[in-house]
Amino acid sequence: MTATTRGLRRLAFASSLLFATQLPPARAAAEEPPGQAEVTLRPGFAELVVRKRYLPGTHATPLNLSHHPPFALIGVEARTSPSGPTLVGALTRGHAPDGMGSGTWLEVGPLPGEALEVTFRHLLRAFYVEGRHQVELPELDVPIVTRPSALGDLVLDDRDALAAMARDGGLEGKTFGLAPHHPPPLAGDLGLVPLGDGRHIVHLRFDVAASLGEAAQAPQVVVLVDRSRSRRDDQLELDRQRLRDLLAALPDRAGIELVPFARRAVPRFGRFVDKAVASQAVDTLDLSRRHGSHLDEALEVAAQRFASLPADSDRRLVILSDGVMRSTLDPKSLARHFAEELTHVVLSGQEPLGDLTDHPWFDLVMEGGGRLWVGSVAFLAGEEEGQILLPAMTRLVRPTTLLDVELAMPGAAEPRRELPEIRAGEGLDEILIAPRPVPWVELRGRIWGRPVHLRLRPNPEASRRAAVFAIGEALGLDATSRHALAHRGHALSGTTRYVIGPPAAPLVEVHWVSNSWSPEARGRRVRPPRVRMGWATPHLQRAQHAMHRLGTRLRGACDAEAAELTMETTGEEIVDVSVTTPDEAKRVCLVEVAWRAQLPEAATAFRRQRWRM
Incomplete structure (x- = not known):
């Protein structure tokens, strides 16, 4: 250890006692010069760089970050060297001196006789919501600005963020978002931090693109409606409403044929008609109950109708049924029809519309890239201002969710997990403790019937951020462990303070950090x-x-x-x-x-x- 380093440590220790035993002195008589802050938003995180000039004296500045736990100060550098070393620290809720109030405060000082310009680098966790990486920016006493991003559009309250800054004067206290340009169906990042006792902190992030596919501009659609006696009148009237919703969701250039079937299939038009004509016919379509459920005959009618189209036509087949067919109807005999056109089968059900995987038709329907669904006419979607009803049949026009989701994580306590679905524009963001190293994490799913997957491996930058973000998680780690995470991530937390020396001197940590980890530390899994x-x-x-x-x-x-x-x-x-x-x-x-x-x-x-x- 050099003499300079020992001197810095001794001064830091003395300064830490000063902070612990005295109330924060009043600011210098002269008004402090204003500073500036700039935020850079990236997938999963944001970096906020704050530059401030402090006049001589000791300062405790409120950061107003108590509402935003994913916060860390990841760098401090002196732009103008003071005549002596200066201590920088953070006081969190429950540790601040009387009169300072709650929240997070930043200590700077003492500054012996000279002003000091300091650059603070804050790391904030961003969350992926509605196709945007969003971060809640703190209220600071300096304006927060940003620059155009090559990664995507910067959004502030559904407006262009840069234009909003020009009108509103800053981003302080706002929710700031990044909407990526042309994202792949799946994107993400993986961080891994060893704890020294065989366990590892894992931070995984998967983002599902806001758009998983566009609706066809001029699809040619045949809708088969099962009107057999195994179905109740209310189910058939429900199918009538489904038809209305489906036609409303289709583009205006779509061609439509409606084919009710029981023992016989009876085409309504005998050709493809435009959307307006088909919509008018829905109210008078004969859905009276009959014996028989000859889906195979109805599929032959659909095949004949599709055969009249040019080879490059966009063909869609929709079947509304309860799936109750005669026993001699082998599902495999349906495979040819399901594979030739993009097919959606909607079975009757009391629940809001969802997909069904444990049905003998499921794999057959997916051969053509389609999907097997079950449920009622509408599905619920949560919104910020409350619940709204969305037409279920829109899910048959363009894909809106990632289905059959599986998460594989070797080394974790739960190495394999299944999720029903993840909506487009949403994702997974979890921090957990694994009992063993995690070499990779893989997410698999389907866009309708098309499989997609993404395998992530740990990278150094994501691992450093994982150490920082894990500090604010309730992982059951003791103070020593959380302090070591701060050390690993170069973060300033409530348990760490740093000394700023001359510009050429390295950043010196005041407290010695143990590499041992508490055996009582308990892992917690943040499950979606x-x-x-x-x-x-x-x-x-x-x-x-x-x-x-x-x-x-x-x-x-x-x-x-x-x-x-x-x-x-x-x-x-x-x-x-x-x-x-x-x-x-x-x-x-x-x-x-x-x-x-x-x-x-x-x-x-x-x-x-x-x-x-």
């Missing part, structure tokens, strides 16, 4: 919300983010940041609360405040869900 088969997935990332913030606020109210909180909800109701922490007083406090909490609206879209926060 699951939904029952047949439910359209609500906004996964929005609900996860909202519950993450709720858990942070509740733990902060009881000074129980390391506690593990689990809630079970049914719609708007909390039905169970459990808390794991060795401190009984904090456990009782957190249980009580959790029971009194009001759920975020994004989380109420789930019929039944357990949230681990």
Whole structure:
């Protein structure tokens, strides 16, 4: 250790005592010069660079970041060297001196006789919502600006962010988003941080593109409607409404043929007609119940109709049925028809429309890139301002979800997981502890019947960010472990302080960091919300983010940041609360405040869900 380094450590220790024993002195009499801040938003994270000039004295500046736990100060550099070393630190909720209030405060000082210009680099976690990587920017006492991005469009409240800045004067306190240009169906990143005892922190992020495919401009569509006696009158009237919704969702240039069938298939037009003509015929279409369910005959009628089209036509086959057919009808005999055209089969059901995987027709339908569905006429989609009903049949016109989702993660406690679906423009963003190294993570799914997959391997930059973001997660790690994560990620947390020396001197950490890890550290898996088969997935990332913030606020109210909180909800109701922490007083406090909490609206879209926060 050099003499300069030892001197810096001694001064840092003395300065840390000064901060711990004195209230923050008043600012210098002269007004501090304004600073500037610039934010750069990338998939999964944002970097906020703040440049400020401090006058002589000791300063404690509020950062107003208590509402945004995914925050870290990842770099400090002196642009103008002071006459002596200067201490920089952060005071978090529960540790700030009296009179400073709650939240996160930044300490700078003491500055002996000279002004100091300091550059702070903040790392903020971005969440993928509605096809945008969004970050909540803090309220600062300096304006926040940005620059055009080659990665995508910068969005602020559905407006162009750069134009909004010119009108509104800044991004402070705003939700700022990046909408990627021409993203692939799946994108993501993987970070891996060893804990020293065989376990690893894993931060995985998968983004599903906002658009998984465009609707055909002039599809030629044959709709087969099962009107057999195995179906009730109300089911047939439901199919009539399905037809209305389907035709409304199709483009104006679509050609339509309607074919009700029972024992016989009876084409309504005998040719393809335009959308307007078909729409008028829906109300008078004969859907009276008959014996027989001869789907094979109806498929032959559809094949004849398609045979009249040019070879390059966009052909679509839609079947509305209950799937109850005669026993002699071998599903394999249907495979030829299902494979020749893009086919969607919609079976009757009481649930909102969803896909069905455990049916003998499922694999056959996917041969042509289509899908087998089951459910009623509409499906629910969660929105920021409440629930709205969307026509289910729009899912048959263009793909809106990633289906049959499987997550493979060798080395994790749960190496393989299944999810019903992920909506376009949503994704997965999880931080968890794995008992063994995770060499890769792979997400598989289908866009209708077309398979897609993405395998991610750890990369150094994502791993450094994983160490930073894990500090704010309730992973059951003790203070020493969280401090070591801050050290690994070069982050300034409530337990670390740094000394700024001359420009050529390296950044010196005040506290010694142990490489040992507490055997009591407990892993926590942040699992995405699951939904029952047949439910359209609500906004996964929005609900996860909202519950993450709720858990942070509740733990902060009881000074129980390391506690593990689990809630079970049914719609708007909390039905169970459990808390794991060795401190009984904090456990009782957190249980009580959790029971009194009001759920975020994004989380109420789930019929039944357990949230681990």
